[in-house]
Amino acid sequence: MARAAVGLASERTALALVILAASVLAADFGRLEAHAREALDAGADWLHIDVMDGHFVPNISFGAPVMRGLRALADETGTPFDVHLMIEDPDRYLDAFAEAGAATITVHQEACPHLHRTVQAIHALGCRAGVALNPATPLETLEEIAPDLDLVLVMTVNPGFGGQAFIEGSVDKVRRCRHLLDRRRSRAVIEVDGGIAPDNVRRIVEAGAEVVVAGSAVFRGDVAANVTAFRQATALRA
Ligand SMILES: O=C(CO)[C@H](O)[C@H](O)COP(=O)(O)O
Numbered sequence: 001m002a003r004a005a006v007g008l009a010s011e012r013t014a015l016a017l018v019i020l021a022a023s024v025l026a027a028d029f030g031r032l033e034a035h036a037r038e039a040l041d042a043g044a045d046w047l048h049i050d051v052m053d054g055h056f057v058p059n060i061s062f063g064a065p066v067m068r069g070l071r072a073l074a075d076e077t078g079t080p081f082d083v084h085l086m087i088e089d090p091d092r093y094l095d096a097f098a099e100a101g102a103a104t105i106t107v108h109q110e111a112c113p114h115l116h117r118t119v120q121a122i123h124a125l126g127c128r129a130g131v132a133l134n135p136a137t138p139l140e141t142l143e144e145i146a147p148d149l150d151l152v153l154v155m156t157v158n159p160g161f162g163g164q165a166f167i168e169g170s171v172d173k174v175r176r177c178r179h180l181l182d183r184r185r186s187r188a189v190i191e192v193d194g195g196i197a198p199d200n201v202r203r204i205v206e207a208g209a210e211v212v213v214a215g216s217a218v219f220r221g222d223v224a225a226n227v228t229a230f231r232q233a234t235a236l237r238a
Pocket of ligand 1: 050159
């Protein structure tokens with residue numbers, strides 16, 4: 001799987017393979033850098049950084065200082081940080097994550113009363129802007145903001161914990177999201193997150209997902225074999 005660093009819109013047409021974003025939430029925090037390196041060496045494209053505040057979601061993970069601890073690895077390997085803020089009032093932390101090296105910052109639609117302003121603020125910091133939708137949040141909430149986005153994150157579990165079961169209705173939601181983005185002439189790519197594994201990823205990619213987040217299915221067990229299994233499953237799209 002080619003490592004993708006820049007130009008989301010062009011990646012969509014240039015790459016036959018989807019982008020695999022390894023969620024370090026599922027990594028061994030006692031050897032975080034080494035475990036993340038295993039995933040990158042095996043062919044993962046991005047490092048997905050799940051930030052949880054114990055308010056927006058019922059769990060606490062880590063913040064910008066931990067991501068900064070992976071900065072040397074990201075710089076050495078040319079790996080983009082894909083930051084997913086599952087937090088209330090994300091505007092307060094955009095600077096910190098941009099400064100820590102975020103390539104993409106994704107905020108939740110449900111956490112942003114002034115979403116357009118937040119997306120502008122992310123762009124002003126030189127980052128790509130994504131918006132995430134919880135499983136129960138309608139796609140129609142993106143109707144106005146879609147042309148301004150670089151990425152839409154369709155949550156395929158309820159956010160807060162790794163290792164949950166994929167919600168089947170998400171496949172159709174991804175398909176409808178693709179239609180909405182095309183209709184709104186948006187350059188945004190679709191990312192999916194939660195319960196993704198080699199045995200379900202092909203259906204999700206065929207529905208229109210281009211960035212696949214995987215935590216448990218990458219970091220549990222043999223990382224190299226896990227990444228290879230994703231590559232083989234998604235390469236079927238080529
Ligand atoms: O955002 C998340 C949870 O809110 C995680 O990134 C997501 O659940 C991925 O973990 P897994 O692949 O283990 O399901």
